[in-house]
Amino acid sequence: MQIAGFGVEAWLNEHEREATTDISQSSVAALTLGQVAALDGDDGQALATQLQTVRLDYGWIEGSPEFKRLVSSQYQHVPAANVLQTNGATGANQLAIYSLIEPGDHVIALYPTYQQLYDIPKSLGAQVDYWRLHEERGWLPTLAELKQLIRPDTKMILLNNAMNPTGALLDEAMLRQVVALARSVGAYVLADEVYQPLDDTPFTSVADLYEHGIAVNSLSKTYSVPGIRIGWVATPDATLADRFRKYRDYTMICGGVVSDRLAVQVLRHREKILARNRQIMTTNLAIVKKWVAAEPRAQMVFPRGVPVSCVALDIPLDDETFCLRLLRDTGVLLVPGSRFDLPGHARLGYCTDAQALQRGLRLLSDYLRQFDAKN
Template sequence: MTSRYEDWQNRLEKHVDFNICESMVAAFTEEELLAIDPEGAAALRQTGAHELLNYGWIEGSAEFKQGVAGLYQSEVAPDRILQTNGGTGANFNAMYALIEPGDHVIVESPAYEPLEVLARQFGAEVELWRLREEHAWQPDIGELRQMVRPDTKLIVLVNASNPLGVVLETPLLEEIADIARSVGAYVLCDEAFRPFDESVNYTSMIDVYEKAIVTCTLSKAYAVPGIRIGWVVADDEIAGRVRRLRDYTMVSCGVPNDALGVYVLRNREGILKRNCEIVMRNLEIADAWIAGQPRVSWQKPRGVTTGFMRLDIPEDDVSFCKRLAAERKTLLIPGGCFDLPCGARLGYCAHEQILRRGLDELAAALAEFD
């Protein structure tokens, strides 16, 4: 089964001028990235000039694992951290390692569609834990209590949410952990979208629950999707299964990619500062724009990179977004790609001028209905 919104982006994103659906923070050029730490960049270039382009560290270098471990509050042993080909590779390997045909799996929805697709393709009995707009897109913990069974194998979360921009804060995660613990279920949490809003009470699931499996990437919050670096953090048993699977799914991520990943993690403070400024400034631009649009509304995201807009228009959202791309070279992802009709995903994390021009084009398209 094809991921609907990945297919949408793949077909259209190279044919537009104003991509305002993207979920990664405006990507660095190599020059911009290396300018953050000139001394570290010089060392990186010097090492790279003499490094053999062999397979490198099969599951990530010691320096990479140390950098990842530093992102969490609890102590994470190196053997529990496995480098992958982006967040996509992390999710695939983690779910493949855990899910067997007939397993009962609960998946947060709407969320990152490949998680549901993979669970079904691996033969799981999937139930969707729905996020509802009338609850400000927050999940109902009572519903989860009713959904879990003695044989529930896995609960799948995306925190923060894609496409909704919703954050599951620490007290809710602790409740989810208690429910999972009551039946011995694992919790897989895709944490590609860490919020930039410092007022959010955010904690990694790995710091909340002993049977957590966390997947993450440098693609979104760190703005370097081109180096294709992600990771899985899990307990010893699941990490061992992922380690064996990688021999068949990826082997290694390559010497230059690992080296750049280490550089990014070492310089994460400066990188995240730049990206936080982009996201928080653009969020206010988008929110002010929506406030002035009679046909658009949303639940304002909490410092994440995307949000879901409701569109009050006399046209199917897929048709409208297709016309927007063709006629105005502006890209949104229609809500229909997430089973959320009458809306669209807005990615407000592009460079400011791209966001402003895209919103201008969107406003002009909406004005045609009046």
């Protein structure tokens, strides 16, 4: 099996520890273990006591009953039995694609978004057609293009909703049209939904719109605990969930009993966490909007309530060279847009600490001034 290098992950693996000001990440500022424990309002004593008595065996293989129930409660049509815990959303995407896609299958992938969603099907021998995003349309695709791409033998449509790195969102009306097209040919629709909006932007999961919808999510992005590596795949289709179970046995055993317990703690207190993260996003997006308005070499289609954004840079060299020099000379880390097949852009993860964001944007602007002197 041949597979392309994973652009964004390779970049971060190599460079994120070099940064002194990291404004590249796509999660809301991570919670500490102490903050998660203290969500009960008792300085973390209850959770600490529970963890002291946890037996470090394999635990619940598919996730504990409470985990599955709490995840199921976020959907209208997904019973707890159809929720399978995974190693983050990357594990859920890999499981669903591995379970369903075979050599010669035809799939359609929203592009460019998260590379995993099109390069894993390619590595399995599928024919992958791209449903392209358009910056001039607010980083949204057109339904007309999807109608041209879909075929009677299309096996799956893969979405990243909301989208990494652009922060765009397919609304319910467009999702319903995607589902109608998929249903007409019997195709699955997989949606990686880890960037569920934090503001009042309406959001509908594909699992609540389509009997063959596959929703992928995790606690990494909008829930601020990427370090526990807990995600899930959810579907209203019991037969499909059983298929995932079979393939899951080959890819993982369990998420780990400690991580599961922490995941339950997060999900129990999801409203507290989302309120905290909503405030971070609102505050920091205002900082970014003010910076873009004042920075002549930056333009942005602003994200739809999600913690990741994509900035267009007016610079006389390629984005990867620029980002490498920026890191070397200032300690500021961005992800080059080329790592997402978006040359001339960079991923700006603006939901970090507000002071770090302001420092990073100031240093970025100062660095951009070198190009003004050459005009």
